[in-house]
Amino acid sequence: MESFHNHKIHIPLFSLLFFLFHFSSLHFISLAYEQPHKYFVNCGSKADANLNGRVFTADSSSGFLCSEKSRAIESTNQSPSPYQTARIFYNQSYYEFTIAENGTFIVRLHFLAFSSAVNLSTALFDVLAFPNVSNSGFKLLSNFTAKNSSNSPLIKEFFLGIDPGTFKIYFVPQASSFAFVNAIEVFLAPASFSPENYNSSLPLVLHSIYRVNVGGQKFTPDNDTIWRNWEQDDRFLSNSNSAKDSQPSSQTLIRQSVESDGFVGADNDFIAPDLVYLTAKVMTDSTKGLPNPFNITWSFNVSADARHLVRVHFCDIIGPPGNVVFNLYSNGNFITKVGGPDFRFNSLYSPFYYDFVLSSNGSEFINISIGPSIDTTTINNTFLNGLEMLEIIEGPALRNPPASVCNKKGSKKIKVGLVVGSVIGGLSLICILIVGILFGLKYRNAKRVETSEWSPMPAVGGGSNHSRLTDGTITGSPMNYLNLGLKISFAELQQATNNFDTKLLIGEGGFGNVYRGTLLNGRNVAVKRGKRDEKGSGQGLPEFQTEIMVLSKIRHRHLVSLIGYCDERSEMILVYEFMEKGSLRDHLYDSNLPRLSWKQRLEICIGAARGLHYLHTGAAGGIIHRDVKSTNILLDENHVAKVADFGLSRSGPLDETHVSTNVKGTFGYLDPEYIMSQQLTEKSDVYSFGVVLLEVLCARPAIDTMLPRDEMNLAEWGMLCKKKGLLEQIVDSSIKNQIDPSSLRKFSETAEKCLQDDANDRPTMGDVLWDLEYAFQLQQTAKHREPHEDSTANASSAFVLPDVQRFPSVSSTINIDDQALPGYDELDTTEVEVFSQLRVGDAR
Known part of the structure; x- marks a missing residue:
């Protein structure tokens, strides 16, 4: 077996996660696994719903829901169950489930922004999970919106290590927005997904981002024993001419309970359905026999600051058995060799898989490649049947659940203490408001303070006006030479956007949200606010710096103009002239x-x-x-x-x-x-x-x-x-x-x-x-x-082109x-107004 070369892996985590997916080390107890039948919740409904053989229980009578202020809504159009209803939350709320045994659980959250009295596509919220007895948890989704141009459900899937006790899933609206969910699944995963010895105080959290049926068709949860979606691989191929589909006419898989050098036998269909292993991508005839064999490469868009667990599925359906030897690569780095004289899975129709952990190393793309091994004694070909990629959510851990008033559905008891406390609390709130108003009148000309949910975090070595731009560089040189005339205070931008009111949201992208605003001089602007960096990783800062550097040096009628920026504390905000007609994509x-x-x-x-x-x-x-x-x-x-x-x-x-x-x-x-x-x-x-x-x-x-x-x-x-x-x-x-x-x-x-x-x-x-x-x-x-007459087919070849x-x-x-x-002072403020925005989230 060849060794690893230039492949950055954290060995302890790799060992843990590799063990997480091993059947053999768990004595294959997954064979006794049965499909679960509970904790399928139909949110916002008074009736149960059926989806792919699962019965989703109405949350109005389930006792799972804890919410002070929520609302059930129905779709105005015909939608499939359980997407006919949704539960809306106007303050932080949670669902609580009783867990009887520890293990790794699959948690799926279903979202469909259907047509209703409430525009669900404007919802902006976080989803938190507290899965163990130490009250530590993780943020599963941050600043999430379920807007989807394809009008199909968004299903977010997670693998969480959960201890016996209560498991809570929180929905936390952002600012003046709201949260919603259509359905929830919580069930024990097959044993192959359960770590045997996981002694950390923090739960295991993986987020499924890709599950691909390579060489085959897309298929839906009703074709999978644990209701997974598998998509086609074609859109991920870097070069469609490098590979072709391979599919036997009819064959029964030979599933084996063995492992060898990190490869594990896919001994049952909980690993992956037969449909995955009975199709593959192989090399095209035009690429075989080349001096430097052409790799088949799939490219995946990922988070630049995260690590990922990758599972690749193999099954030799092309034969002859044992004669195909090839290499597996990630971003050009060798991972492992597949096949060879001593390879344990040298037989036709015997499926197996291989797991590894990798980092994107700052890139937003991960390439997975297979290429023939340079060996004249073997067949010059490669194959891949399936691929799964899961993002490893590593923190920061949330130490305590949010404080929340819990009005459980079905609970009719009213405690006197609660009523008295509410009255006293209300009077206290009135007093606080009066004092606040008087204080505001006295200091109405003072500098405004942050009131949004993205409060600035203390910056290292600086006060409220500390600049992030002086801390970093773009090309090795400090940015503190930038024209300070471009700087705009955070207080002014708060006022310009009504404290970043979601009603003024005009665009969303990988860097952050874009709001329409009006500056103190009456000028309409577009304000692009970078996402808050809770990990302290500096993610987004290079883009922020680069945009300022580029736009402060150039001017052209057909390039966007920068009005200013704000870099106070943790904020990264760019301000552009407002573009009246929006993007080209909008008009197409x-x-x-x-x-x-x-x-x-x-x-x-x-x-x-x-x-x-x-x-x-x-x-x-x-x-x-x-x-x-x-x-x-x-x-x-x-x-x-x-x-x-x-x-x-x-x-x-x-x-x-x-x-x-x-x-x-x-x-x-x-x-x-x-x-x-x-x-x-x-x-x-x-x-x-x-x-x-x-x-x-x-x-x-x-x-x-x-x-x-x-x-x-x-x-x-x-x-x-x-x-x-x-x-x-x-x-x-x-x-x-x-x-x-x-x-x-x-x-x-x-x-x-x-x-x-x-x-x-x-x-x-x-x-x-x-x-x-x-x-x-x-x-x-x-x-x-x-x-x-308007047809290129009928265009005369003798057409005389103008003399241009x-x-x-x-x-x-x-x-x-x-x-x-060179400077802001030379900007023509009467120029046509523009703004820079990302309206689609499929890219960065």
């Missing part, structure tokens, strides 16, 4: 907004290309954006485009830049070469912009998991249609009759060039800009045609829109 997908014309779309793409071209070649010295997507292209009141969100940007002379960096960006827009090599160049932005061009043309997301697998990835699907001459069939129907065939042909060719696999084959942003301007001129000079001169100004480094911005 939101049915409530007017559809953009083809001419408007071309102008928007040209504007964004100008902004990116300036970033790459302008006076700032060369900047790679690294997160180009439709949500980061914003539109002013006249639909002028501006590129926004520079938190992931990298700077440096681009003629020398081939930076090795952790992969960051957004699924569907990421350059495959960047994912594989982790080498960042400006051509990665070009690839992402090519995806945006297809998005603009087709008005569909970069990744749509609801579509068939060959249509799921827009870049791959669009280029396939282009090669087959069918691109016109996937063009947005609202603009089909507006597009001149020559303009469409030039536009699609530009997108195709941007999406080349080899970065060297892609154009520069200057070339992309010129091509888009050419497509615009072709559209402008097109003769009028009847709708039935390629002016030097197009590809020059600086034009009339481009200026360096």
